[in-house]
Amino acid sequence: MEQVLFSQVGEPGGLGLEKTLMFLAVWQGVVQRTWLNGGIVENGMTENNFWLKKIEISVSEAEKRTGRNAMNMQETYTAYLIETRRFTELKHYSDELQSVISHLLRVRARVADRLYGVYKVHGNYGRVFSEWSAIEKEMGDGLQSAGHHMDVYASSIDDILEDEEHYADQLKEYLFYAEALRAVCRKHELMQYDLEMAAQDLASKKQQCEELATGTVRTFSLKGMTTKLFGQETPEQREARIKVLEEQISEGEQQLKSKNLEGREFVKNAWADIERFKEQKNHDLKEALISYAVMQISMCKKGIQVWTNAKECFSKM
């Protein structure tokens, strides 16, 4: 497992989860922001190591300091890593799938157009052979019947291309599938972000509360500055504020828990769906490709028949 980077391994007990979440969310944010910016994501080691240097401690250290919590954090962290990677890969795949199927559909359409041209031009032979046969005594019959076969050949492309349209439709289905995948990834992203924000918010409120309670200022804040400049507030005011904050914190903790649960639930279901879709997709696409082969075979057989007939007519001329 990768080196895990943590700072300030948190307080024992209840705050472990949320602190972990907060840091993971921050870390996730780094990952996602970098990824969104097109940066290379490799186990979170980006060029932007500034963030990461700030939060450095090995897992073993963490273990020493917090015992049980460290294990939880490790597990949680691993889960996050894996989850992130899976969704990243999924997004990547869905983008590729969409791009390649679109391209395929475009080229298939062009190929079909060209094929149409080849078949239809042969139809002109039909007309001219027929007119020519009128002045020929010996060649006349051969020309006439060969001309008929040219007409048959030319008109056979209509059915052939209609069948191919069905194939194209099946491929288009999978464009929608790719779209659906991307939607899942997006939802996951949003949920992660939501969770991250909630955790940050909670953590900052807790910090504020702590500061108010202990009177120490650890982080820069406007309140801190104004207090220094304009004097402290009254103990009653402070108590009131602490009260409010404590309520908010309690609410926040609940929300975070439920959001987290929601997230886990979503991921579990989404992944099950994705697996199912994948099976279905592989099966359907394979069938579609095989049916494409069957279409090609049918087209070839028709071609052989027409040209064999035509050759016979030509030989009799």
Next chain:
Amino acid sequence: MEGERRASPERSSGLPARGADGESPGGGGPLLRSRGSSALLQVDVLDLDEDEDDLEVFSKDASLMDMNSFSPMMPTSPLSMINQVKFEDEPDLKDLFITVDEPESHVTTIETFITYRIITKTSRGEFDSSDFEVRRRYQDFLWLKGKLEEAHPTLIIPPLPEKFIVRGMVERFNDDFIETRRKALQKFLNRIADHPTLTFNEDFKIFLTVQAWELSSHKKQGPGLLSKMGQTVRAVALSMRGVKSRPQQFMEMNDFIEIFSQKINLIDKISQRIYKEERDYFDEMREYGPIHILWSASEDDLADTLSGVASCIDTCCKATEKRMSGLSEALLPVVHEYVLYSEILMGVMKRRDQIQAELDSKVEALTYKKADADLTGSSESLDCEEVVLEESRFEIYLTEEIGKLEDKVECANNALKADWERWKQNMQNDIKSAFADMAEENIHYYEQCLATWESFLTSQTDLHSEETSEDKP
């Protein structure tokens, strides 16, 4: 000229022949250069003197030529009769083989041009050797065609490839153009060689055998520019008169030629268009296969199937290329040659009409003269004896001329009739083969594609049945 023809008795006495290209004759001694039957050669020797007059026939003189020209109806010499017998019994027995190859570019201060190497192999006695190698340029071919047309105005002289193609030519001589031209030039010479009359044309022989400088000096002989111009003027004047009455069969021939020309031109256009469409299809197909490979890179289960499809598409792509090249080698040149032939046929019809017009104009002149004489003769016979004498001499002259022209017309018509039948037969065979070949090419194309898709399908279903049997407990 004559000396060369009489060379055969000398040849058999062992003198090395004047190899036309200056080389001593390859292979074998001076005695029997021919690979043909020695019996034939001996007949040559025996009959040569008697044949002299008839052999004269194959020289450049225009108007009287066709009187003795070869036709299945009127063999004129034992020699040609033997050849005719050969022709009828063994129509495939060729004794003159010509190839055209090795185009070479020549740059001078004045111009750039291309020469082609002409290799002739023959067993004929009239040729001093059995192998010849010369270089000729397009101009030389033009000259030969002109001479043949002069000598045989109502025979169907094979077409030459066009001087230049107007549209789509960036470089005057790109490789495709040269190759197409080379093939057409080879066809041209071989068609002449296969023609029962033209094959014995003296200019043809000279074209095949003499070195470039000799050809130049030979070209300068013969009717000068002025006489040629005179001929043209007369021809134009006659054609403007129009033909009084074309015999029925030539009317039919003319109708046929008109419609044939229309149709073959259309077929030429259609065939060219097919080639273009196939090329466009090929270009798109080339992009189609690789996309499947790209896709297979992001799949795991589907990867096999996708790369299978990609490989099938690539195989079909190659098959398309082969189909195209078959078209451009077998069908397009043949159709195009007959487009050019249709123009030639119209020219032949015109020339036949001109010959008839000459006759018609003289006949008219005689008729007027006679009518004139009838009107004036009775009243003025005593006074204008001399005039009457003049006039009757003129009438006699006209009658003689008419006699000659009638012969000429009959010969021209017979020659054309015979050649026409031959041409139609060839046309039928050529068109038949060309289209049958195209059909064969297409069958082969579809067979290849079928095979590749079928084997893909088999591999997929085999896999599937493997998988399902693995799943079974």
